[in-house]
Amino acid sequence: MAINRGRVPPGNPGIVKKAALKLFQNVFPRQFSDLYLSRFHKISHGSVPASKKVAIYLIFPKTGVLPTHLHSLRYMIENGYAPLVVANLPLLPEDLLVLQPYAWQVLERPNFGYDFGGYRAAILQIEKMLPTLDRLVLLNDSAWFPLAGKMNWLVEAEALGKDFVGAMESGFIKSRGIVEDYETRKWEADRSRKKFHYGSYALSIGPNLLRATDFLKWWEKLRISQGRHRTIRRGEHGLSQWVIQHGFSHGTTTEMSDLGSVIAAIDVSTLQRAVESLAFLTVPNLAETLYRHTSPAGLANLSRQQLERFLLFAIGQGGAAMTAPRFLIEQKNHTFLKKKIFRPNVRETAALIALINDLGDPMGPDMLAERGLTSAVSQTADKAV
Structure with a gap:
């Protein structure tokens, strides 16, 4: 048909x-x-x-x-x-x-x-x-x-x-700034x-x-x-x-005004996993630019402050739902996982697949099976969120 x-x-x-x-x-x-x-x-x-x-x-x-x-x-x-x-x-x-x-x-x-x-x-x-x-x-x-x-x-x-x-609330970052300033940018919620x-x-x-x-x-x-x-x-x-x-x-139901304090309270390994699972689909070239302006040796050599600023800036640029799924799910008890971040040829896909596996969700196998279909499955709804 x-x-x-x-x-x-x-x-x-x-x-x-x-x-x-x-x-x-x-x-x-x-x-x-x-x-x-x-x-x-x-x-x-x-x-x-x-x-x-x-x-x-x-x-x-x-x-x-x-x-x-x-x-x-x-x-x-x-x-x-x-x-x-x-x-x-x-x-x-x-x-x-x-x-x-x-x-x-x-x-x-x-x-x-x-x-x-x-x-x-x-x-x-x-x-x-x-x-x-x-x-x-x-x-x-x-x-x-x-x-x-x-x-x-x-x-x-x-x-x-x-x-x-x-x-989820969005568009509440008062000053987003440029990527080069991510380490010094002050994060502030403004509804x-x-x-x-x-x-x-x-x-x-x-x-x-x-x-x-x-x-x-x-x-x-x-x-x-x-x-x-x-x-x-x-x-x-x-x-x-x-x-x-x-x-x-x-x-x-997912309050974000305490974002800075929640990030500051988690341990470094958890913070690194959250950063490794970031996705940047809504902001072209943000991932490449951010990685370029951090330590060339990778996330393991970034200071805690850099990791925190990295995560805060990324969320401010791309929105938490589309940018920081692991952080939302693990730290904010969020019960939604956006499909679009799993589209093919995204450099963060491996970390995001690991996120699904780590969830231990009975629906995990179906979610992974649908991963290649997500651009079709959510074609209409996803373009407006």
Whole structure:
């Protein structure tokens, strides 16, 4: 079965209509989605009963529904959530049959608008239910979760008692600086920055927000886009800043304001392992530049202060979730592991594979088996986080 990725209008339009639709898509993307693409949405019912808690789970099953998808769905169900699975690809019949025992509803839609396009479609699908829900979570398959033995994120997010909770906060470094200055740069958290936001791969939303009519209006008016940076700015940054500016309570289950003191408290061997496992995909050439400006003999000859500054600067440049997975998992009890950092030809891959092996997670073999597929598995969701 040929799979339409949504980069061209679905429905096999003729040449003239296709050109008109492409123009419509580029000039009026929200209206294009609502008036045209919505015709190709398909809703199927699953076996999981409705609940006062709903988990919207966005997947991009280019290589089919995977064991780790089902692992995440079981986790949602065990914690009382009814999964609304959003597939940004048409599902094969056999994949739908696999999903239905683990879903309340399955929404198939064209791949348009990255993760926020999928979230928006699902929220509009259940908009009449929003005021009646106790909790709504937004999750996507850009990360493996939950990791065995780590925090129960769904429970801990609820326990914070806040209106809006993320698994990770980002954009909070006040001054990032240049690589050459990493040893002397002062690390400082500043949540007043315009780019401060919560990662869209895991968001938990409480009843105060769900009952606010302006919250639904924000989603209705969201100008979704096929542009990655526009999606990040309007969606990920935009939603967090809207919540903050409208006075809703917010927080994260992985607090990073104590980052400096946590790093200072760990022993040197643990610090070296954290640095060895760093990934720098979001910042071109950062790894090479950092290694070039440290001791040529390698990490073993770096002082403790250099290692600490190395780790702090890298996190400030690339974000903790994408840069320091071992540190987050081992020191902050983080239960998500981003897939994109395992893409082929990344110099840190060996250390990251060792991280999966060290976790001793029952899902480890499946995670390793999927490693070569991650650019396809999370193609849509991962580009916007």
